[in-house]
């Protein structure tokens with residue numbers, strides 16, 4: 001499987017299916033030709049260009065899925081703790097300590113249900129994308145239940161956990177590789193990812209893979 005970071009929280013998992021998570025791309029084009037879109041919550045820097053995927057099904061919390069369906073889109077609604085299979089890819093929705101306002105138009109928005117993360121299982125790999133979240137100790141359960149290979153964790157602070165909390169999150173989740181996200185997109189979430197990498201690798205066996213926007217790794 002290939003994993004590409006498009007910046008901020010947008011990743012594409014490219015295996016037997018092509019899955020985009022949180023299709024907001026700060027610079028450049030949103031990935032096309034995807035089979036499935038997964039949206040962690042309603043904030044614009046995650047929901048992004050979801051409406052542009054007219055043919056791919058969208059996996060999202062029920063409130064967002066229902067709104068997408070009312071717009072004529074194909075959406076698979078689910079909720080925290082549940083698992084669904086879409087085109088052979090399994091999505092488990094995990095908690096996220098965060099909020100979720102969805103800007104339905106320039107004039108108004110609505111509360112988009114709870115914010116979430118995903119454990120995504122495809123081709124024998126287990127990827128945990130935490131979404132936007134603060135640290136919570138039940139990340140231990142994600143390790144015990146799903147054994148992720150890769151943990152994609154926010155480190156930007158202010159709106160999510162910062163690097164200090166993400167160090168503990170990485171240990172809770174227990175994946176061998178951590179990819180940091182949701183930092184340096186805007187001035188309020190500027191962070192030193194190299195320092196985070198050094199600190200985590202000095203104290204644990206977990207490796208930190210810092211990506212540049214557009215960069216792909218193969219696992």
Ligand code: ZN
Pocket residue numbers: 041043046098099132159
């Ligand atoms: Zn958010």
